Amino acid sequence: MVDNNCIFCKIAAGEIPSTTLYEDEDFRVILDLGPATKGHALLIPKAHFADLFALDDTLGAKALVTAKLIASRMKKALKADGFNLVQNNGEVAGQTVFHFHMHLIPRYKGDKAGILWEPKTTTPEEMQEVERLVRGC
Ligand code: AMP
Numbered sequence: 001m002v003d004n005n006c007i008f009c010k011i012a013a014g015e016i017p018s019t020t021l022y023e024d025e026d027f028r029v030i031l032d033l034g035p036a037t038k039g040h041a042l043l044i045p046k047a048h049f050a051d052l053f054a055l056d057d058t059l060g061a062k063a064l065v066t067a068k069l070i071a072s073r074m075k076k077a078l079k080a081d082g083f084n085l086v087q088n089n090g091e092v093a094g095q096t097v098f099h100f101h102m103h104l105i106p107r108y109k110g111d112k113a114g115i116l117w118e119p120k121t122t123t124p125e126e127m128q129e130v131e132r133l134v135r136g137c
């Protein structure tokens, strides 16, 4: 349920101080210490799940509902022009803290936060291969 060596377990439990924007029985939403933009926050479940694949389904559904609620409040309060929800899984995907979390990132015109990717090319063969592999799984 909780991992004693996990910093987000300690933050979610309130054992390590954080700037908390929201808290309920399942989640804490805190400000990120290395923000992409003003107000960048993290939604952290109080129970330990390493990543999306380990996450409890009921809690996962509630995480999105809670993210929507807090993102709506943040967009209004901070007068953001847009919003990114980002969720990284695995080192190669940019995950650095191995306790599931969602990034709530308010966006402002001209903020230059480097969140989006450069589109690459694909081929019909590659697309068909992916379709075959995933649908056949
Ligand atoms: P990720 O790279 O998706 O695993 O995201 C981890 C995030 O946690 C990064 O954006 C860090 O800046 C943030 N972070 C790490 N330690 C803390 C902390 N003690 N308090 C707040 N944010 C943190």
Ligand code: ZN
Pocket: 002, 003, 006, 007, 008, 009, 010, 047, 048, 049, 098, 099
């Ligand atoms: Zn944890």
